Amino acid sequence: MATASAFIDIPASADKVWQLIGGFNSLPDWLPLITNSEASEGGRVRTLQTVDGAVVVERLDTFDNAAKSYSYSIVQAPFPATGYLATLKVEAQGQGARVTWSGRFAPVGVSEEEVVALFAGIYQGGLEALRANYPT
Template sequence: MAQAYWSSVFTSSADQTWAVVRQFNGLPDWHPALRASEIVGGGNGLTPGAVRLLTGTDGSTYQERLVGLDDAERKLSYEIVEAPLPVRGYRSTLHVQAVADTGGAFLSWHATFEPAEGTTAQEAATVLEAAYAPAIAGLHTIIA
């Protein structure tokens, strides 16, 4: 199984950061490549099983299912149902942790997947990480 990973440290507290990250339907608020998100099934967006339909600024669409939302651990996990990405079996977790010495937050975004046929694991990871980086940069702009 291949992996992709991105992380960042925030000056905002873990609770403040988590309050934004936990909003499964809120990704377009901080991901510059997304213009819309709609819950299209399975619950209200805070219930495992909820399915969101993301629309990119380029018109591409992504269907993702919320697998887990753990407020105590500050973890949100989801899987791709359908997307124009070079991966299969994609499952990802965003995890917000407190930074003890600064009172800030550490956010990690970790995914496991199988590369699609004709794509190497490194090529697929590069595509995913190229999406994570601007998303996390966008998150920095909406929480201080």
């Protein structure tokens, strides 16, 4: 399995950041790449629409409100990977918060380096978009 991760420090409390990103169906609230998210199966599945029209279906695997963390897997997506499992986590970091987005997956039809670069870029770009919600 290949892995990728990214983190960013945000000048807001962990509770405040979790309030924005902790909802499994809240991606359109902070991630410009996602234009729509529809929940199903009691909120455990989200169907995402991207700005370029792609559809991604993800399943919530674990959710820990106290630890400000959730993990999800991809059910359907146009990515060259299988066995995808990612975690989004918020931790207190001094006066602010550190958000970490990480995942593991196996490449399909591309090199491990290519799929790692793809997801590392998605995570870093997403976290930078999140950070833009908290001006200093």
